Amino acid sequence: MGLIARTLEEKGIPTVSLSSAYDLTTLVKPPRTFFINYPLGHTSGKPFDRANQTAILKDALGGAREINTPGAIVALPYAWDDPFWLAGA
Amino acid sequence: MKYLKYVDVVQSMFPDQPPYQWTVNDSVPWTPIVKPLAESAVAMISSSGMYRKDQAPFKPDKNDLSFREIPADTDVRDLAISHDYYDHRDAEQDVNCVFPIERLRELAAEGFIGGLTPFHLTFMGRVFRKTQFLGEMIPAMTARIEAMKADLVLLVPA
Numbered sequence: 001m002g003l004i005a006r007t008l009e010e011k012g013i014p015t016v017s018l019s020s021a022y023d024l025t026t027l028v029k030p031p032r033t034f035f036i037n038y039p040l041g042h043t044s045g046k047p048f049d050r051a052n053q054t055a056i057l058k059d060a061l062g063g064a065r066e067i068n069t070p071g072a073i074v075a076l077p078y079a080w081d082d083p084f085w086l087a088g089a
Numbered sequence: 090m091k092y093l094k095y096v097d098v099v100q101s102m103f104p105d106q107p108p109y110q111w112t113v114n115d116s117v118p119w120t121p122i123v124k125p126l127a128e129s130a131v132a133m134i135s136s137s138g139m140y141r142k143d144q145a146p147f148k149p150d151k152n153d154l155s156f157r158e159i160p161a162d163t164d165v166r167d168l169a170i171s172h173d174y175y176d177h178r179d180a181e182q183d184v185n186c187v188f189p190i191e192r193l194r195e196l197a198a199e200g201f202i203g204g205l206t207p208f209h210l211t212f213m214g215r216v217f218r219k220t221q222f223l224g225e226m227i228p229a230m231t232a233r234i235e236a237m238k239a240d241l242v243l244l245v246p247a
Binding site for chain 2: 011030046
């Protein structure tokens with residue numbers, strides 16, 4: 001996904017990426033990324049939680065312009081109630 | 090911050106294979122965002138394997154180099170997911186978990202963003218054919234985004 005973002009930016013189209021895979025994002029380096037520490041399958045929010053989904057989008061779309069460092073990864077403050085997938089992390 | 094290392098997760102799925110050569114970049118291409126968000130047409134690209142039920146599903150295991158164009162006004166009940174490698178039980182009930190089209194429509198309606206491009210692009214992640222991905226699929230997707238005159242592109246991996 002980061003490779004698509006990079007190609008778009010090379011062509012002059014700005015991008016903002018969401019990611020739940022911090023390590024992969026640090027390798028590929030999309031131009032602007034908001035990290036959401038949720039299990040895969042929930043990158044843009046919790047199911048049927050409109051407030052959570054809207055907050056993530058507003059943070060990412062609204063915050064994109066504030067990022068001045070290419071490759072920046074900004075962690076969003078939302079937490080998953082039961083971080084089951086982090087047990088072995 | 091505690092987070093899962095997906096490099097290790099992928100390797101553990103293929104214990105007999107040599108480690109996958111992840112792309113590692115040092116430099117970062119950059120286009121400044123100059124247009125105000127409230128005047129910007131936003132396009133979304135999602136690797137969720139989302140498709141409209143009247144479209145062909147994705148090959149759900151790997152290396153499907155096609156993408157789908159989902160009209161911005163699509164009824165979410167007409168969407169389905171074809172992807173074997175993430176838990177999409179929640180996303181099947183609420184596509185906005187990985188393809189937040191209803192939330193984007195609301196943001197456009199309230200004027201937070203200027204609007205949406207006529208179509209959004211989806212594909213099935215897990216493309217390991219890097220040459221074709223970089224040489225064919227990404228240029229085709231990029232050309233569609235350019236043709237729709239997107240001012241800002243939101244990328245949502247699943």
